[in-house]
Amino acid sequence: MSRKIDLPTAAEMQKFHDQSQRHTFWSRISMPQRLSLGFLTVITVGALLLMLPFSYHGNVGHTFMDGLFTATSAASVTGLTVVDTATHWTTFGQIVIMVLIEIGALGFMSFSVLLFTATRKKMDLRSKMMVQEVYNLESLYDTRVVFGYVIKLSVIIQSIGAVLLAPFFINDFGWKHGMFYAVFHAISAFGNSGFSILPHETAAYNNQPWILLIIAFLIVAGSLGFLVWRDLLIYRTTHRLTLHSKLALVMTGVLIVGGWLLFELTERNMSSAQGIQPINRIFDTLFMSISYRTAGFAQFSFDSMSSATVLLTMMLMYIGGTPGSTAGGIKTTTLGVLILQTHAALRGKKDVVFSHRRLSHENIVRALLLVFVSLAFLGILSFLLMLTQEHTAHYGLEYIIFEVVSAFATTGLTLGLTPHLTTFGQLIIMLAMFIGRVGIYTVMFSILNVHDDKAPFRYPEESVIIG
Structure with a gap:
């Protein structure tokens, strides 16, 4: 007895073909490429939301570039703006910016993991690998555990910051605006984004050290990195810190104290020039050391600051925060590894040792490569920006370099050039912010599709003269 076989219809065959093609396309995309595409998607959605008529005030000029630049700056937790955040955007637009900052600070992959957790579904291998890439994890086993720390710690720290800021802002702006300002600035400070919606005339709390200390606490909390916080929170049970956490904490402390002392030196005339109480000057320079490096x-205004302060600020911005944090820059551990390597080389030692541990050769090579590639990248973007802004005589070399370094380090400080950028100049700064937040390695691997390729042979070794 023959059995009738139902052959698939043409529509079903086409559907199967499309699914197989889609699967083949996505399977060919590497993890860095997925991260870059995901971040671009977040920026695009944010820009479209900021183009809605109720996102901005109708009596101000508004273009798609305004929305795209702001969305890129918010998602990359930078803070550079071509329009005034406090007056240009409505409350809805400011909420969109706040959400973009939160997504950019925690990493959009956090919200993907949150979806898996809420629906109680298991994460597939690719999702775990993307989380591993975002948070610089050593193993896939830690993905869901670290995510729990990221979300809980972020909510707790931002909530504490909002509660502490609320009394000051409520006293100045009333309950409705005061609470919103407190929440917005707690998220912005923890994300190291630098966005502010305070009116210009009340934006400077240079004589209110408690507000500066609260914001500084949020900045440091965000710039330390979630892996360091996890080590600190479980220290009572483990009684040990990882080498990464030790180096990150040492370098963060050195940079904060060192920057504080240097700003005291470069701005030694601040009290008389700005009309600041001598005791408040100490808090102001401490805040500068913390905020100017990452947030x-x-x-x-930088118009009232010395050239030495501008140079010091660029150096601190370039260093940035800790890997796996909300801050940008080449990262504190990169600087620490290079200092340790230099110290070992000057003493004629082959091994680079820290805290009774020997750093791997791959660590040192990666740090050197990051510094070289980042400096080359900054040089190219600065050159391109000089070409497009050359008609503006008022903005010289220091304005250009400061702007590019600030964008790449996702710091958001400016000497005043940002609102005067041309369209091409805005594209350059957006590219710098994007690469600064996603990571220069991620972007390089996305473009070059780098993968491990061990050669079957090695060439003979020979030296060249150096120095």
């Missing part, structure tokens, strides 16, 4: 909140 970009500025309580003073």
Whole structure:
């Protein structure tokens, strides 16, 4: 007895073909490429939301570039703006910016993991690998555990910051605006974004050290990195810190104290020039050391600061925060590895040792490559920006370099060039912000599709003269 076989219809065959093609396309995309595409999607959605008529005030000029630049700056937790955040955007637009900051700070992959957790579904291998890439994890086993720390810690720290800021803002702006300002600035400070919606005339709290200390606490909390916080929280049970956490904490402490002392030196005339109480000057320079390196909140205009302060700020911005944090830059551990390597080389030692542990050769090579590639990238973008802004005589070399370094380090400070950028100049700064947040390695691997390729042979070794 023959059995009748139902052959698939043409529509079903086409559907199967499309699914197989889609599967083949996505399977060919590497993890860095997925991260870059995901981040671009977040920026695009944010820009479209900011183009809605109720996102901005109708009596101000508004273009798609305004929305795209703001969305890129918010998602990359930078803070550079071509329009005034406080007056240009409505409350809805400011909420969109706040959400973009939160997504950019925690990483959009966090919200994907949150979806898996809420629906109680298991994460597939690719999702785990993307989380591993975002948070610089050593193993896939830690993905869901670290995610729990990321979300809980972020909510707790931002909530504490909002509660502490609320009394000050409510006293100045009333309950409705005061609470919204407190929440917005707690998220912005923890995300190291530097966005502020305070009116210009009340934006500088340089004589209110408690507000500066609260914001500084949020900035440090965000710039330390979630892996460091996890080590600190479980220290009572493990009684040990990882080598990464030790180096990150040491370098963060050195940079904060060192920057504080240097700003005291470069701005030694601040009290008389700005009309600040001598005791408040100590808090102001401490805040500058913390904020100018990663966040970009500025309580003073750079017009009133010395050239030494501008140079010091660029150096601190370039270093940035800790890997796996909300901050940008080449990262504190990169600087620490290079200092340790230099110290070992000058003493004629082959091994680079820290805290009774020997750093791997791959660590050192990766740090050197990051510094070289980032400096080359900054040089190219600065050159392109000089070409497009050359008609503006008022903005010289320091304005250009400062702007590019600030964008790449996702700090958000400016000497005043941002609102005067041409369309091409805005594209350059957006590219710098995007690469600064996603990571220069991620972007390089996305473009070059880098993968491990061990050669079957090695060439003979020979040296060249150096120095």
